[in-house]
Amino acid sequence: MSARSDLLDLLKRLLSLPTAPFHENFVSSFLCEELKRAGIDFQVDSYGNIIAERGEGETSLACVAHMDHPGFEIVEVRGDRAEAEWFGGVGAGYFVKARVVIYDRLSGAVRARGTVEKIWQTPQGRVEKMTLRIKGSVAGGDFGTWDLVPFRQRDEMIYTKGADDLVGCAVILCALKELKKRGIQSGLRGIFTRAEEQGFIGTLGMIQSGFLPASTRIISVETSKALPGIVLGRGPVIRLGDRTSMFHHQMVIFMDHVARELQREERRFVFQRRVMDGGTCEATPYQLKGHITGGIAVPLHNYHNQGRKRLGPEAVHIRDVEWAVRFLVEMVLRMDDFELPTQEILKRFENSWQKYGGRLQQKLKG
Secondary structure, three states: OOOOHHHHHHHHHHHHHOOOOOOOOHHHHHHHHHHHHOOOEEEEEEOOOEEEEEOOOOOOOEEEEEOOOEEEEEEEEEEEEEEHHHHHHOOOHHHHEEEEEOOOOOOOOEHHHHHEEEEEEOOOOOEEEEEEEEEOOOOOOEEEEOOOOOEEEOOOOEOOOOOOOOOHHHHHHHHHHHHHOOOOOOOEEEEEOOHHHHOOOHHHHHHHHHOOOOEEEEEEEEEEEEEEEEEEOOOOOEEEEEEOEEEHHHHHHHHHHOOOOHHHOOOOOOOOOEEEOOOOOOOOHHHHHHOOOEEEEEEEHHHHHHHOEEEOOEEEEHHHHHHHHHHHHHHOOOOHHHHHHHHHHHHHHHHHHHHHHHHHHOOOOO
16 A cells, blocks of 8 residues: 555544544544554553653653544433533534434444534533434433544545544654654654643643653644635645744744755645644643644644534645655654754854944944
8 A cells, every 4th residue: 555545544544433522532542553553652641641652761852632523422311302511612603403423432333313402602602512302312421523424535635524633643643653664763752632622631631740841842733724825735834823822933943944954855845834823722731831832733624614604524635644744754853953943043143243233333324
């Protein structure tokens, strides 16, 4: 099989799995099995986050992606009606009469389908509860998502019920496998977190536990809403910031340097740069705790399944996913030179000052 065929096979198997905040066990099991097969060491922390490691000694870089996607949990069943708690940010206008699918919490099998009849919102307008009319048998603790296509490929586009952020998980997993294949002791951690859509719960657990040293640099790898100026198929995005914060200048300078060097070596490689402020990503809570952070974004169509007028599958371009993997591997390979691009810019500024600074001390010619 070609590298693209392998990637498509991985995406099909991963994206077809059910997931929702606090119900990531099927995705988690899949990722753990893939890591075992690849011979990559990993551990699962007390919050259910997966930490995969490549290399020996102190790790300087950690790449993070989350295993959940907006969804709900059944809390009460009365005949053909069920009450559910909703997790994640989706506009209220998309809910009423929307079709849902409900999975068995233990097996992951489809237990029922249904439609949304009523929603409850917080004072801030965020949906938190809903009533479903269901066809089938469900129980409290079962979970669900919108009833959308698990996986479909059309030309170079991938359509799915939830690319955010299983595609990010796939990018990190593929990078770890590529480093393993090359026999590179990389010093990279791949981190797969839980319940990001409900407020970075898994990430906050890791931060509270102090698992990562303050010196660890963080890269959020996430699908992110394609905004004006960003085009699907024109490469991964160096994320300058998100809705909440701007990322560390040294990381942005380093990422830009690596991307341009890679482009010189491989002319087909393309990348984009933008503040991706369609949402907040996992880099922000780490940055607020003092880590040097940055982000790679795979441009996303129909963010959180929100189409122009109705719910629809999320979509990504396969080339953006391929190049995101390549870009991440290249950053790992060049991480020892992390300080160099910033130093070169500072040197240029100092040279300019040395050459022209004295002219400012001369009297203006009248």
